Amino acid sequence: MQGKIIKGIAGFYYVDVAESGIYECKAKGIFRKEKKKPLVGDNVEIEVLDEKEKIGNLIQILPRKNELIRPAAANVDQALVIFAVRQPDPNYQLLDRFLIAMEQQEIPSIICFNKKDLAEQKELDQMYQIYSSCGYQVLLTSAEQEKGISRIRKILEGKTTVVAGPSGVGKSSLTNLLQEEVSMETGEISKKLKRGRHTTRHAQLLTVGEHTYLMDTPGFSSLFVEGMEKEELRFHYPEFAEYEGKCRFQGCVHVHEPECAVKQAVEKGKIHRQRYENYVSFYEELKEQEKRRY
Ligand code: GDP
Ligand code: ZN
Numbered sequence: 001m002q003g004k005i006i007k008g009i010a011g012f013y014y015v016d017v018a019e020s021g022i023y024e025c026k027a028k029g030i031f032r033k034e035k036k037k038p039l040v041g042d043n044v045e046i047e048v049l050d051e052k053e054k055i056g057n058l059i060q061i062l063p064r065k066n067e068l069i070r071p072a073a074a075n076v077d078q079a080l081v082i083f084a085v086r087q088p089d090p091n092y093q094l095l096d097r098f099l100i101a102m103e104q105q106e107i108p109s110i111i112c113f114n115k116k117d118l119a120e121q122k123e124l125d126q127m128y129q130i131y132s133s134c135g136y137q138v139l140l141t142s143a144e145q146e147k148g149i150s151r152i153r154k155i156l157e158g159k160t161t162v163v164a165g166p167s168g169v170g171k172s173s174l175t176n177l178l179q180e181e182v183s184m185e186t187g188e189i190s191k192k193l194k195r196g197r198h199t200t201r202h203a204q205l206l207t208v209g210e211h212t213y214l215m216d217t218p219g220f221s222s223l224f225v226e227g228m229e230k231e232e233l234r235f236h237y238p239e240f241a242e243y244e245g246k247c248r249f250q251g252c253v254h255v256h257e258p259e260c261a262v263k264q265a266v267e268k269g270k271i272h273r274q275r276y277e278n279y280v281s282f283y284e285e286l287k288e289q290e291k292r293r294y
Contacts, residue, residue, distance in 0.1 A: 002062070004075075004160075005042045006205035006213065013038055013058055015046055018210050023048065023056045036061060040203050040215070041074040041160055068105055068162070071203040071217050075160055079109045080152075080214075082165035082174065085127060085140075086118040091166065092130075096278045098164060099136070103236035104228065107162070110137045110155060114170040117142040130272045134239040143173035153178060153209075160205065160213045175216075178208045230286035234262075237279060239271050255283055 003017035015023045025046050027038055038044065038061055045060040064074045079102045083090040090113070102109045111131050116124055124140055132138045137155070141148030152174070165171050205213040234240055234254055240262055248259035265271040 001046050001048060001056075003044060003046060004205070004213065005038055005040055005044060005058075006207065008038065008040055013044075015044060015056070015058070016205075016207055016213075017046070021054055023054045025056045025058045027058045031058070031061075039064075039067065039072060039074040040205060041076060041213075043075060066106065068107065070101070071162065071215065073160075073162070073203055073215060076107055076162050076215065077159040078155075079107050079162040079164060080112055080156075081109055082112045082114055082163065082169050082171050084115040084118075084169040085113045085124060086115055088166065088168055090127070092274060093278050093281075094166065096275065097282070100228075100233070100236045100282070103238070104232075110139065112139040112141055112152065112165075112174075114141045114143055114174060116140045116147065117145050130275065133272065134237070134275065136238070141170075141174065143170045143177060146177060149174070149177050156208060156212055156214070158209075158211050160215065162215045162217060164217045175206065175208075175214060178214070179206065227289075228286060230283055230290060233279070233283055233286060237275070239275065243271075253283065255280055 001017055001020070003015040003020075003023065005013050006016045006022070007014040011026060013025045013027060015025050017023060023046060025044075031038065038058060042064065043062040044058050045062065046056040047059050048056045050056075066076060067074050068076050079098075081095065081098050081102075083095055095111070099109050099111075113124070113127050128138050128140060139148055139151060139155075141152065143149075156178070163171060163175070203215060203217065205215050208214055231251070231253060234244075240254065243261035243265055246261035247254065247257060249257050252260050252262075254260050254262035262271065262276070266273055266276045
């Protein structure tokens, strides 16, 4: 039987098998011998030892599509990063850092601005514009007024999505709305998982539909990948791509060089100034880190 590891604690792995339920499994010795550690998100083959008690053994890890370092997980399809339009105001530096970390791990990000009930349409349009012009999918939602929820649900369907964002932006409110339907179908399972949710700080998956999982991330700031080469940073800005190679100097990092196509695009309003300014400050940060290393 095949399923997905949604949680792992103290040598036990909880495996969600569609239409059948959650099995508590142990990894057999072969894993230890092969030094292969099962990860949350792994698709696995299990053998059932007790169907009534839902107990089994992990017997095989199926090939991984990818492996994230932070958070530690396998087979992540995408990331949903949530900020509020107000209360708290969005911290764009933090948002850009998150996007870079995901770009670096080749995970596509979707940006959700929640609490849209707290801002004017004009402001919402601006937020939408900054990031959709970089090529990101941007959602505007209100958990309070239950607006934009079906759109999120569609985007999540059939996928495993890392959810991140600072506290207070409405992550739990949105997650609860997304889980409502599932809870009605499989009340017992959700209860089991919710209980676990408060007792562990490990990464785990929440089931929000068949083959549809959300991954809670235990702490937003821990997601940032360190030790990136400063010359690599520019490749994690999708909106720079069309200008790459068009600057006067080969290998231009778009900071102090003259006749830089990226800087010209910023002047023309084709690249958002705020994004560019964050780029420069991250670049300087990486440069400082590098100096300290030597
Ligand atoms: P989390 O820390 O990101 O999980 O945020 P919560 O879901 O706990 O929400 C934080 C606060 O924001 C709570 O008081 C929610 O009622 C409120 N909140 C969540 N979503 C919305 C929304 O769309 N609009 C408004 N006005 N308040 C919201
Ligand atoms: Zn340049």
